[in-house]
Amino acid sequence: QMEDPIQLKEEGNKYFQASDYEKALQSYTQAIKLNKDKALQAVLYRNRAACFLKKEEYAKAASDASRAIDINASDIKALYRRSQALEKLGKLDQAFKDAQKCATLEPRNKNFQETLRRLGANIQEKVNAGGTLRIQFSTDSRVQKMFEILLDENSDKEKREKAANNLIVLGREEAGAERIFQNNGVNLLLQLIETKNPELILAAVRTLSGMCTGHKARATAILHYLGIDSICMWMSVDNEEISLAVCNLLQTITDCLLGQGKEEHHGKEEALVLDTKKDLRMITMRLLDMLVSKKVSGQGRDRALNLLNKNIPRKDLKDHDNSRSIFVIDNGLKKILKVVGQIPEMPDCLPLTENTQLTASVLLNKLYDDLRCDPERDNYRLICEEYIKSKIDPQDMDKTLHAVQIVSGVLQGPFDLGNKLLGMKGVMEMMVALCGSEREIDQLVAVEALIHASTKLSRATFIITNGVTLLKELYKKTKNEKIKIRALVGLCKLGSAGGTDYGLRQFAEGSTEKLAKQCRKWLCNTSIDSRTRKWAVEGLSYLTLDADVKDDFVEDEPALKAMFDLAKASDKTILYSVASALVNCTNSYDTKELVPELVQLAKFSKQHVPEEHPKDKKDFVVKRVKRLLKAGVVSALACMVKADSAILTDQSKELIARVFLALCEDPKDRGTIVAQGGGKALIPLAVEGTDVGKIKASHALAKIAAISNPDIAFPGERVYEVVRPLVSLLNTERDGLQNYEALLGLTNFSGRSDKLRLKIIKEKALPDIENYMFENHDQLRQAATECMCNLVVNKEVQERFVADGNDRLKLVVLLCGEDDEKVQVAAAGALAMLTAAQKKLCSKMTQVTTQWLEILQRLCLHDNMEVQHRGLVIAFNLISADKELAKKLVESELLEILTYIGKQEDHPKKQHIISVARDCLTKCMDYELIKPFSRA
Numbered sequence: 001q002m003e004d005p006i007q008l009k010e011e012g013n014k015y016f017q018a019s020d021y022e023k024a025l026q027s028y029t030q031a032i033k034l035n036k037d038k039a040l041q042a043v044l045y046r047n048r049a050a051c052f053l054k055k056e057e058y059a060k061a062a063s064d065a066s067r068a069i070d071i072n073a074s075d076i077k078a079l080y081r082r083s084q085a086l087e088k089l090g091k092l093d094q095a096f097k098d099a100q101k102c103a104t105l106e107p108r109n110k111n112f113q114e115t116l117r118r119l120g121a122n123i124q125e126k127v128n129a130g131g132t133l134r135i136q137f138s139t140d141s142r143v144q145k146m147f148e149i150l151l152d153e154n155s156d157k158e159k160r161e162k163a164a165n166n167l168i169v170l171g172r173e174e175a176g177a178e179r180i181f182q183n184n185g186v187n188l189l190l191q192l193i194e195t196k197n198p199e200l201i202l203a204a205v206r207t208l209s210g211m212c213t214g215h216k217a218r219a220t221a222i223l224h225y226l227g228i229d230s231i232c233m234w235m236s237v238d239n240e241e242i243s244l245a246v247c248n249l250l251q252t253i254t255d256c257l258l259g260q261g262k263e264e265h266h267g268k269e270e271a272l273v274l275d276t277k278k279d280l281r282m283i284t285m286r287l288l289d290m291l292v293s294k295k296v297s298g299q300g301r302d303r304a305l306n307l308l309n310k311n312i313p314r315k316d317l318k319d320h321d322n323s324r325s326i327f328v329i330d331n332g333l334k335k336i337l338k339v340v341g342q343i344p345e346m347p348d349c350l351p352l353t354e355n356t357q358l359t360a361s362v363l364l365n366k367l368y369d370d371l372r373c374d375p376e377r378d379n380y381r382l383i384c385e386e387y388i389k390s391k392i393d394p395q396d397m398d399k400t401l402h403a404v405q406i407v408s409g410v411l412q413g414p415f416d417l418g419n420k421l422l423g424m425k426g427v428m429e430m431m432v433a434l435c436g437s438e439r440e441i442d443q444l445v446a447v448e449a450l451i452h453a454s455t456k457l458s459r460a461t462f463i464i465t466n467g468v469t470l471l472k473e474l475y476k477k478t479k480n481e482k483i484k485i486r487a488l489v490g491l492c493k494l495g496s497a498g499g500t501d502y503g504l505r506q507f508a509e510g511s512t513e514k515l516a517k518q519c520r521k522w523l524c525n526t527s528i529d530s531r532t533r534k535w536a537v538e539g540l541s542y543l544t545l546d547a548d549v550k551d552d553f554v555e556d557e558p559a560l561k562a563m564f565d566l567a568k569a570s571d572k573t574i575l576y577s578v579a580s581a582l583v584n585c586t587n588s589y590d591t592k593e594l595v596p597e598l599v600q601l602a603k604f605s606k607q608h609v610p611e612e613h614p615k616d617k618k619d620f621v622v623k624r625v626k627r628l629l630k631a632g633v634v635s636a637l638a639c640m641v642k643a644d645s646a647i648l649t650d651q652s653k654e655l656i657a658r659v660f661l662a663l664c665e666d667p668k669d670r671g672t673i674v675a676q677g678g679g680k681a682l683i684p685l686a687v688e689g690t691d692v693g694k695i696k697a698s699h700a701l702a703k704i705a706a707i708s709n710p711d712i713a714f715p716g717e718r719v720y721e722v723v724r725p726l727v728s729l730l731n732t733e734r735d736g737l738q739n740y741e742a743l744l745g746l747t748n749f750s751g752r753s754d755k756l757r758l759k760i761i762k763e764k765a766l767p768d769i770e771n772y773m774f775e776n777h778d779q780l781r782q783a784a785t786e787c788m789c790n791l792v793v794n795k796e797v798q799e800r801f802v803a804d805g806n807d808r809l810k811l812v813v814l815l816c817g818e819d820d821e822k823v824q825v826a827a828a829g830a831l832a833m834l835t836a837a838q839k840k841l842c843s844k845m846t847q848v849t850t851q852w853l854e855i856l857q858r859l860c861l862h863d864n865m866e867v868q869h870r871g872l873v874i875a876f877n878l879i880s881a882d883k884e885l886a887k888k889l890v891e892s893e894l895l896e897i898l899t900y901i902g903k904q905e906d907h908p909k910k911q912h913i914i915s916v917a918r919d920c921l922t923k924c925m926d927y928e929l930i931k932p933f934s935r936a
Contacts, residue, residue, distance in 0.1 A: 340409025
């Protein structure tokens with residue numbers, strides 16, 4: 001008889017394969033008796049459980065599987081066998097839990113998914129039939145109760161809403177999410193979605209999002225249980241709220257698969273390595289398929305594009321893996337090009353929103369920017385060229401029109417690539433020729449393409465030569481408002497290509513005000529489609545380069561409000577155009593200083609010299625800013641900042657930051673800006689965007705922080721987010737005004753709480769603040785000293801002053817001797833707090849400079865009572881710290897000063913000063929260094 005358990009296990013396996021379950025059972029039982037290895041014991045128990053299943057001895061099968069699970073909780077075969085046994089025993093709720101664990105450990109196993117569906121359906125059938133399972137179904141009857149209320153069509157509406165909200169909250173908690181997941185919850189949530197009731201669908205989808213957050217295994221299981229096709233179908237519906245909620249669910253699942261979001265550990269289950277690449281590619285392919293499907297709504301297409309925009313390109317270019325972008329380019333670039341090539345006015349157009357094609361252009365740009373080398377970029381270009389060539393057909397004008405539209409779309413994305421595509425044989429000529437077509441649709445597409453092509457001056461030159469006359473003819477002759485406004489924008493764009501209003505006036509034949517008036521009419525006409533009205537805004541973004549136009553525009557309150565309303569629609573083009581127009585109106589663009597000698601030389605050579613228009617002078621700019629504030633510009637800007645990152649480009653952010661800085665110029669307006677959400681809106685602008693944009697936004701924040709109550713301007717935790725932008729302005733590359741206002745803001749913050757002081761220290765601002773205390777500029781030195789005065793309340797700062805090997809204390813003592821009273825007030829305040837908090841600093845003060853006593857005496861005799869009081873407090877701190885130090889002061893002229901002040905008559909305005917002097921003398925008497933005196 002064999003005594004080796006491993007050999008017995010192998011023998012049992014042979015009998016099992018031969019369907020001799022009795023002999024297999026004997027072999028496994030004998031092996032269990034002889035075996036001492038835990039891992040092997042688990043295998044033997046689960047194998048014997050398989051024999052009992054075949055023999056239909058289900059209780060014994062469940063018992064053996066449980067023993068295997070006790071040894072290894074993640075033994076997937078044992079879990080599945082116990083699930084099978086429990087199902088046969090009628091314990092469906094327990095069987096479901098085991099099957100759920102199996103699906104969590106192996107989300108792609110179709111057998112587990114099918115078992116889950118079958119068990120879920122059986123459970124629900126028994127629950128609906130009122131069986132005994134109702135009570136034993138869930139360890140938490142509350143979860144079951146919620147589903148019962150939601151699935152009962154006769155439930156009270158208020159009860160349903162409450163149950164839905166409770167379910168969402170429960171799904172966001174780890175324990176609650178696991179309870180729902182382990183108790184047939186996913187199947188029940190699926191039933192809620194299938195009711196087609198929008199409120200129930202939203203509740204179910206939001207609960208699923210909560211359950212997926214931060215749990216890769218559960219998210220993977222839910223993805224496979226629901227199916228990516230179903231998820232994409234729900235996201236495709238023409239209901240904005242549901243489409244967005246499903247998009248958020250898919251984003252949460254994607255975050256888990258990418259290993260992003262909050263990291264949580266879930267024991268042995270999480271220790272399993274899940275291969276997520278296959279799932280991510282499956283999601284990507286389905287999203288790309290959505291782009292070209294006619295069954296997908298415009299909103300659904302936007303969601304797919306936004307998900308691709310967010311998850312495909314690398315977040316950090318230091319990460320060398322751009323395989324996701326390469327995969328999309330190889331498998332979906334033509335699909336994205338098909339979207340940008342759609343013409344909304346044509347009958348075969350895919351369902352689109354106003355943002356769809358621009359979002360597709362943004363995706364094209366992000367994919368192109370994510371490429372690492374020339375061969376990758378060449379491949380991208382060749383795919384585009386091949387696709388465009390396939391659309392050009394002289395016999396089929398509609399196909400050719402799509403080719404032009406694709407080029408137009410690429411020009412709004414990767415512009416350099418768009419320029420190369422314009423260089424393809426006959427493309428530019430085709431655009432110009434289409435402008436002269438009799439068909440309005442041809443004119444419409446061609447004019448738009450010419451506008452986008454003319455951004456580059458070299459292309460603009462070609463269009464100026466070949467297309468300006470056509471654009472002028474179209475503007476004058478067409479009765480189609482859509483074409484008319486686009487032709488006008490084309491002329492405006494070409495006219496402003498040089499960046500001045502001079503060229504614009506030349507093209508507009510001196511009638512910029514007339515053209516602008518027409519644009520304002522279109523803008524205010526709500527009967528015109530919003531896309532055409534947005535072109536009117538783009539026209540104004542060029543026309544407002546003219547000082548007369550911008551002045552008239554801000555006087556037209558209905559036009560301003562119409563523009564702000566359009567801006568809140570969050571379209572990429574409109575955001576940029578609105579921001580550009582506002583930059584022009586507030587004169588917040590960069591201007592080059594004219595060198596007088598060069599101006600004279602230009603005049604001598606009879607060249608045009610741009611001169612400042614009277615309405616571009618400061619007084620007019622201030623008036624325009626006030627009008628914009630009155631019209632509600634801040635709330636419009638705040639809405640623009642909230643736009644999706646795919647729509648709000650870094651260039652738009654910079655323009656918005658410039659406008660905010662111009663609006664913050666007058667301290668009286670800053671309260672209004674804060675009240676309308678300007679403070680909150682500036683924080684993301686100071687953190688993300690172009691370097692110039694971040695500096696402008698940080699400067700605007702500094703202006704607000706300098707004079708506002710931080711608790712009102714930046715309530716709650718938001719105030720801590722403002723510290724870093726302010727510290728970023730403490731840089732020698734920034735100008736003096738930026739340094740000064742940042743210091744004022746930090747001074748204001750550091751006076752509020754120790755938590756804020758710690759945040760300033762954490763952002764490594766102390767060395768910069770100390771450097772500015774050495775500045776020759778009086779205001780900078782004063783602001784830095786005042787900031788330090790507030791910071792020394794913090795113990796960490798005090799310890800830096802106590803530490804050996806630095807001149808911090810010496811600097812503060814010497815600043816107390818400055819002639820500038822404001823610097824003296826701040827420095828004396830800092831020294832008073834330091835010497836009160838740290839006795840070591842009292843003796844150290846006498847060692848840092850030989851001038852210490854002379855400076856202290858000058859403070860105590862100062863004409864400014866605030867300085868004098870702080871000087872006397874320093875004297876009291878020194879006397880209180882050490883008797884020997886007190887003796888040194890008594891032997892100096894300071895005793896005479898203290899006596900003189902202490903003998904003065906009580907006076908309400910001076911009482912605080914007299915009292916401190918008397919406290920000093922009293923302390924000296926306690927030391928018996930002086931004798932009591934009596935006042936006359």
